[in-house]
Amino acid sequence: MNTNAGFEFPELLTVRDVAEILQVPISTVHHWAVRGDGPPSFKVGKHRRFDAAVVAIWLEEQKKVLA
Numbered sequence: 025m026n027t028n029a030g031f032e033f034p035e036l037l038t039v040r041d042v043a044e045i046l047q048v049p050i051s052t053v054h055h056w057a058v059r060g061d062g063p064p065s066f067k068v069g070k071h072r073r074f075d076a077a078v079v080a081i082w083l084e085e086q087k088k089v090l091a
Contacts, residue, residue: 035076042074046083 042063043050056062057072063082065074 037074037076037079039072039074042079045079 037045039050039053039057043053046053053062054072057065063074063079065072067073
């Protein structure tokens with residue numbers, strides 16, 4: 025986590041970042057977000073963001089489901 029003026033902020037990922045990490049098309053990440061599938065996300069204005077720690081947890085959960 026990054027710190028700034030005594031506050032801790034999570035590392036935020038973009039749709040492109042998540043697509044690269046998961047090795048899926050950017051459009052897939054957009055579709056997941058609209059349908060409520062995929063890793064949880066939120067919007068900052070019109071920009072969708074993902075908490076890196078939450079994406080990592082989501083990915084680990086997906087591995088367990090497929091195992």
